[in-house]
Amino acid sequence: MDKESFLTRVGEYQKGGWRLALINATTVPAADEATPGVFEVTWAFAKDLEFETIRETINQADAVPSVSDFFGAAFLYENEIRELFGIDVTGLGLDLKGQLYKTATRIPFAHSAVKARIEAAAAAAAASAKKA
């Protein structure tokens, strides 16, 4: 992702009086074994009745810049995507140091964790179908 132009766009939203409605990440699994999966990160902004989003597709190794400078409330979302998805965020407004959630799996929405869960569910379903 192009950090410069991304931050410029976010800055324009902030100047235009928009508020940050949501920062969301999605684990997008790979189409085949060879390529690693990616994450879709979405910044959603709302102003009165309007709702707009910025979408970036990032790799596991990439870091996303924090928008805390523009929106004070962003730190919570950013800590969340870092803890649940393992996406590195640079320049966090308030770094909670992995203390926000207490989860059994360390990074529950990482590609490996999601894959393991889906496989476990499929195995359990197959086992119960066999029993029946």
Place this chain on the structure above:
Amino acid sequence: MANPFRLPMAPRTIRNLLSRPATRRYPTEIRPRFDGARGTIKFDVETCVYCMICARRCPAAAITCSRDERYWAIEHLTCIGCNVCVEVCNKNSLSMSTDSKSVHVRAEVGPEGQRPGHEEWHGVAPQPVVAKA
């Protein structure tokens, strides 16, 4: 600044002192549940064809069903009472009763008909007096 000597709650407090309590003396007095309230799942072994739709659609995976063994069981503690199994049942074998959830943990029906799994451990719950509606 509000007047500190004004006591807006006082009239209500006095009225409450003189009136009957708003609460019921549970468990000797139970409010009858409304018609159509969701309570416990009841199962009719005679009509069931063990099609397993209920087991597959249950969001909480509380129902276990086996066609070969002609076996049907529900974990009452896992059941969330959403009524989906009752809606999807083609044979109307399942019904929702308004009884509130009992202490029964599990109900099973096996090949030889009614078999009350853990229910007998608890015995029959004492039946409280139900207030007239």
Place this chain on the structure above:
Amino acid sequence: MKRTVIPFGPQHPVLPEPIVLDLILEDEKVVDAIPTIGYIHRGLEAMVERVEYTEMGFVVERICGICSFMHGMGYCLALESIMNVEVPDRARWLRIIWAETSRIQSHLLWLGLGADAFGFENLFMHCWRMREEILDIFEKTTGGRIIHSVNRIGGVKRDISDSELVAIVAKLDELGKAFDKTARVFASDASIRHRLSGVGVLSMEEARAVDAVGPMARASGVRLDTRLTGQNLYDQLEFEPVLETAGDCLARVVVRMREVRQSIDLIHQMVEKMPKGEGLPLETKVRGMPSGETFTRLEQPRGEVVYYVKANGTKYLERFRARTPTFANVPAMIKLVKGCDLADVPNIILTIDPCISCTER
């Protein structure tokens, strides 16, 4: 000056829900607060991987016990917009009737908890006694007091007969009169005023800066209400969001009190305007698998909720995300707690109406 760290929560007498704030104090003043949640993180969002999209609605409803109806409704609205399902008219009206009823329920619950937090036990009981009447309405119409499970993708499962609707409106009117008497206590009691007035002031600029939503923002004078978008038939109702300008704890109480009255009025209008008759269609059959993504916004009792659903053409959704109002209000809460007295912390936290189950999912 020497700094003291006081851990606040997860078990605290005024908090029904587990949130931890590490309060850093200088003398009696809070200078910083660091939140930790995660004590009731249940991973409901991850459940979309193994729960089919038709059943996921019931799971979503269980995110929270207070806005349960709205969560179910929001999930169904999101799926309906992905799958282009036309919902029958009567079902849409019934949904918002239940939604407004649950708003009354939620606000009464909160007013009770608020009263409990500043030590007015008697008022707490009165609020909850009124709430019980609403729960009775819910049990009668949906079959459940807290978890309603009437929303399906494509409509609702149960109908409320026209005579029953009239009875509900009459009951709500009666409730409104009883509520006015209780509201008078909130408005005029000296001890309440003393405890809440001028405490935790969030100015309009600050409310915008920390992206506060719901009654929190409206108490600071920000005209922010997702119902204003006119979605879900709200464009057919006469309605103006309740605004207060003081921005302190008392203003947040007053906003919620006035919203109870407003919701009763809205239900009046809804019952008047909805299509009448027996046996009207309530549900559209949904076929096929969803594919696509959507954002849905709703106004819950606590504020704006945003749902994000991404479906990939299979029976399992790829991603479901609920950004609940408390999640958006936590930065505002931290902002308010900084600089206040330690004794005011419980009141400030409670006036954002925190729902940690919602926040963590």
